[in-house]
Amino acid sequence: MNSWPRVFTPTVSLPKFPDLSIETAQGPRNFHPGHPVKMYVCGITPYDATHMGHAATYLTFDLINRYLTASGSEVSFVENITDIDEPLLERALRDDQDWKELAADQIALYEADMTALRIQPPKYFVPATEVMDLVSQAITKMKERGFVYTVDQDLYFDVSSFLPQLPITQEQALAVFSSRGGDPDRSGKRHPLDPVLWIANRDNEPGWESVHGFGRPGWHIECCVISLRYLNGEDFMSATSGDFLIDIQGGGSDLIFPHHFMSSAQAQAMTGQPFSYSFIHTGMVGLDGEKMSKSKGNLVFVSRLLLFGVDPMVIRMALLSSHYATDRMWSSDLLDSAQELVDALRRCLSREEVAPTTPLIQEIVAALANDLNTPQVLSLLSLWIQATESGEIGGSAGEIARALDALLGLTL
Numbered sequence: 001m002n003s004w005p006r007v008f009t010p011t012v013s014l015p016k017f018p019d020l021s022i023e024t025a026q027g028p029r030n031f032h033p034g035h036p037v038k039m040y041v042c043g044i045t046p047y048d049a050t051h052m053g054h055a056a057t058y059l060t061f062d063l064i065n066r067y068l069t070a071s072g073s074e075v076s077f078v079e080n081i082t083d084i085d086e087p088l089l090e091r092a093l094r095d096d097q098d099w100k101e102l103a104a105d106q107i108a109l110y111e112a113d114m115t116a117l118r119i120q121p122p123k124y125f126v127p128a129t130e131v132m133d134l135v136s137q138a139i140t141k142m143k144e145r146g147f148v149y150t151v152d153q154d155l156y157f158d159v160s161s162f163l164p165q166l167p168i169t170q171e172q173a174l175a176v177f178s179s180r181g182g183d184p185d186r187s188g189k190r191h192p193l194d195p196v197l198w199i200a201n202r203d204n205e206p207g208w209e210s211v212h213g214f215g216r217p218g219w220h221i222e223c224c225v226i227s228l229r230y231l232n233g234e235d236f237m238s239a240t241s242g243d244f245l246i247d248i249q250g251g252g253s254d255l256i257f258p259h260h261f262m263s264s265a266q267a268q269a270m271t272g273q274p275f276s277y278s279f280i281h282t283g284m285v286g287l288d289g290e291k292m293s294k295s296k297g298n299l300v301f302v303s304r305l306l307l308f309g310v311d312p313m314v315i316r317m318a319l320l321s322s323h324y325a326t327d328r329m330w331s332s333d334l335l336d337s338a339q340e341l342v343d344a345l346r347r348c349l350s351r352e353e354v355a356p357t358t359p360l361i362q363e364i365v366a367a368l369a370n371d372l373n374t375p376q377v378l379s380l381l382s383l384w385i386q387a388t389e390s391g392e393i394g395g396s397a398g399e400i401a402r403a404l405d406a407l408l409g410l411t412l
């Protein structure tokens with residue numbers, strides 16, 4: 001599927017970029033300037049695009065993409081669309097809408113939001129409904145390797161040999177599995193945590209012909225095959241290098257288990273290779289002290305803010321004010337502060353003389369290299385604004401404007 005338009009990125013004049021270091025649950029992961037990076041980010045299920053949690057997540061991976069690109073790395077970036085899944089079908093049924101129409105409307109809205117926020121698009125933007133043959137082949141491969149079994153007519157993945165890699169305890173995993181698409185209590189399963197790979201057709205549900213019967217895939221196998229195929233080419237199932245198949249799998253922290261754990265386990269089952277060098281997760285976004293959720297009806301949508309005339313660069317600045325990995329609260333105060341900072345930066349950038357900018361850019365790069373410390377970046381910008389407004393000179397407004405655009409996606 002065509003993704004949204006790429007935006008122009010100026011170059012950042014800096015002699016040397018430090019390694020980008022990201023703290024992950026597996027420990028610090030370093031990305032060396034100039035090395036190619038394969039990045040896969042889990043995309044939306046198109047029925048509630050694009051709330052602030054989505055925006056915070058895709059902004060984070062955009063910052064990684066921008067940093068690595070500015071430092072000379074070639075980033076292969078792939079994102080999926082989960083355009084066949086229970087929540088989408090349930091919403092379509094509730095609203096008496098065709099599920100394909102609902103998905104198409106929501107994807108268009110998401111693309112418009114990403115464009116407004118200046119998020120660089122992925123190289124491949126892949127809906128799950130376009131990879132049914134690949135999913136089918138992947139299941140066949142895992143079946144040959146002994147990881148697949150049948151309950152009634154549904155196919156399940158035998159996860160038992162990967163349980164030592166669980167990022168949380170088995171008790172914790174069991175507690176959240178059913179709220180995140182799992183069915184721990186289904187009788188006939190070998191292990192409660194085994195996820196479904198292929199769901200035999202149910203009444204009135206969409207399905208696809210395959211050697212495994214008419215049906216549709218489970219969630220995790222979709223991301224597994226899309227990431228492997230679009231980052232490793234058509235021969236992905238016969239990889240033998242022993243290296244990680246991809247460098248980054250990213251998404252919200254609610255994807256740590258089961259989604260990222262299961263896609264990794266299935267990729268290993270299919271290829272015998274380690275899956276991802278790093279798993280990078282973003283914190284959850286709440287509203288005014290409460291968890292933001294569909295059930296509470298308190299989701300804040302990017303498109304609504306834009307409709308009310310909020311500048312997308314102010315939304316972007318507001319999202320930068322918290323560290324990506326922390327759970328944070330969204331509030332109108334956050335937008336007001338971001339608006340003040342954007343206004344102050346614009347005032348400074350329109351001056352003929354500004355405070356020194358070369359050391360500022362070096363400090364911004366160092367803060368980003370240190371686990372994307374965007375709150376520190378905003379503090380550095382505030383200090384520079386103060387220095388400029390108190391009459392310091394010696395910098396170049398053009399130089400800092402280009403750096404803010406390239407590294408932070410802020411076009412002021």
Ligand code: ZN
Nearest residue numbers: 042043223259
């Ligand atoms: Zn995914």
